[in-house]
Amino acid sequence: MESNLRSLILLLPLLAFMGVMVAISIFVRHKQAGKNFVSSYFVGNRELGGFVLAMTTVATYSSVSSFVGGPGMAFQVGFGWIYMAVVQVTAIFLVLGIFGKRVALLARKLNAVTVVDIIRARFQSDFLAAVAAFVIVLFFCGTMTAQFVGGAKLFAAVTGYSYEAGLILFGLTVVIYTSIGGFRAVALTDTCCAIMMMIGIVLLLKYVLQAGGGYENIMTTLETNNPELFEPFSFGNMPWTIYFTQWLLVGICTIALPQSVVRGISYKNTQGLHQAMLIGTVVVGFMNIGINFTGILAHGVLSGAAADYGGVDNIIPTTIVRAMPIELVGLAIIGPLAASISTISGLLIVASSAIIKDVYLHWAEKNNRVVTPARVKFLSMATTAIIGAAVFVIALTPPSLIWLINMFAFGGLETAFFWTLLLGLFWKRANKLGAMLSMTGGTIIYCATQAAGFKIMNLHQITIGITCSLILFLIGSYLGKRSDDETLKIFFP
C-alpha cells in the first residue's frame, strides 16, 4: 500500500474523533450562554444524568496506563495482574456511595462549586483551602504530563508518526475542548471516550484471538510454555505487597481524589446517582478485565518475552500493529488515546477551578473587588488553556521516570485529601488543626519518603502517608478547638 494512503487511513478515524470532541465543546458553550458562568463552566450547572455521571467518573479515573502499561504487565505476570487490577471495581460505588450525596447536599447549601469550597467551609480556613488548591494543581500537573507522554508514545509507536505530532494532534485538542466547553463538555466528551475505550477493547480482543488461532489454542500453548501466568504470585513476580498497596492506592483511597469527589457536585438528582453507581461498576470492571485479559492473550500474537519488544509498555502498541488490519488500527488506538484525554480533561478543569474559583475569586470577594462576568469567563478559559499549554510544553521534553510520577501523584492526592474529606464530612470532632496537620504534614512526609526511597516492609509509600496523615489528624482534632456551632449546624444538622 502506498505510504500516503496508509497514513491517511490511519489518521482519519482519529482526526474525525478529535473533531467531534471539539464540536461538542463548542455546542456546549453555545447552549450554556446566559447561564451562571462559574457554575456551568466548573460543574456543568449540576445537570448530569446517571449515564453521563457514570461514564465521566470512569473515564477520568481510567488513565492511559490502565490501557498500555497495565496490560503489558498482565502479559508478563499473568492472571495475578488481573486479580490485582480488579480491585478497581470498588472505586465507583465507593466514591458515589460515600461522598456522592453528602457532597451534593452540602454543595447546594453552601453554593459550592469545588471540593475546596467545601473544605474551606468545613474547616473555616483560607490557608487550608490555599494548601488544598496548591496540592491539586501541583499533583494534577504531574498526572497530566504522564497522560500526555503516555498517549503520545503510544501514538508514535503505532502510527509511525513522531511523538510531537501525536502530542499536537490529541494534546492540543484536549486543551482546546476543555478550555472552551468546561465541565459539561468534559462530561460529554468523557462519555464518548468511555464508549470508544470499550469498543477499542472488544475490537482488539477479537483480532488478538483471531491472530493467535483462537482461545483454545492460545491458552493451551500458555499452559505449557508459561505456567507462571496461572499462579497468583506468578512465581515471585507478584509479591503480596503489591496486592496490599494496590488495594489502598487504586481501590479504597481513590474515593478522596478531588477529581472524583467533584463529580458529586455535578449530578442532577439521586436517581441519577443510583444509576451511576451500577453503570459505573459494570463499565470499570469490563474495561479492567477486558484490557488486561487481552494483554495476557497477546502471547498468541507476540511469541517472545516483554523485553524482546522493548519492555511492557510496548506490548499493546506492538500487538495492535501486528494483529489488526490497517484500516482498523486508527480506530483501535482511539481507545487508549481516549483514556488519556478523558483523564487530562477531568484534571484540567479541576486544576483551573482551583486557581480561578478557590484562589482568585475568593480573594476578590474578600477584598470587595468586583469581577465582571465577562472577566470571569475570560480568565477561566484562559487559565484552563494556560495550564494545559504548560503541561503540553513539559510533555514535549518529558522528564524520565514519568510513569513513577503518575503513581506518585495519585498517592500524594490521596494522602492529602483522604482523611480531610472522610473525617471532615462524617466526624463532628474533626477540626481545623487536624485537617491542617493531616494535609500538610501527611503530604510532606509522603513526598519526603518518596524522595528518600524510604519504605516500610517494602510497601509503597502511600501506606506511610495515609497512616501519618491519620495520626496527625487525630492529634490535631483532640488538641485543637472544636469547629464552631454554626459550621457544625450546616455539616451535621
Place this chain on the structure above:
Amino acid sequence: MKKNNRAFNDAQKFSLVRREAIYTGLALVGLIIFWFVAGFGTASLDVKIFHLPLWALLGTVGVWFVAIFISAILSRKLFTDMDLEGDDDGK
C-alpha cells in the same frame, strides 16, 4: 430504591446519607473478604474452567460480578431517593 418520600428535612437527610455511607463501607469489607477467599483461598485447587484456574476466574470475573451485585443492592434497595435541595438553600 426505597419509597420516594420527598418530605425529609435536613437532619433526616443527613442521617440517611450517613447510614448509606456506612452500608457502602460494609459492602467494601464484604467485597474485600470475597476477593481474598475467591482468589488466594482457591489458588491451591486444581480445577480449571475454560482453561482458567478456578482462582483466576473467581478472583477476576467473580469479583466483578459480586461488585455489580453489591452496587445493585446498595443503589436499589438500601439507598433512598431524596430531594437534594435543603431547607434553607440559597439563603
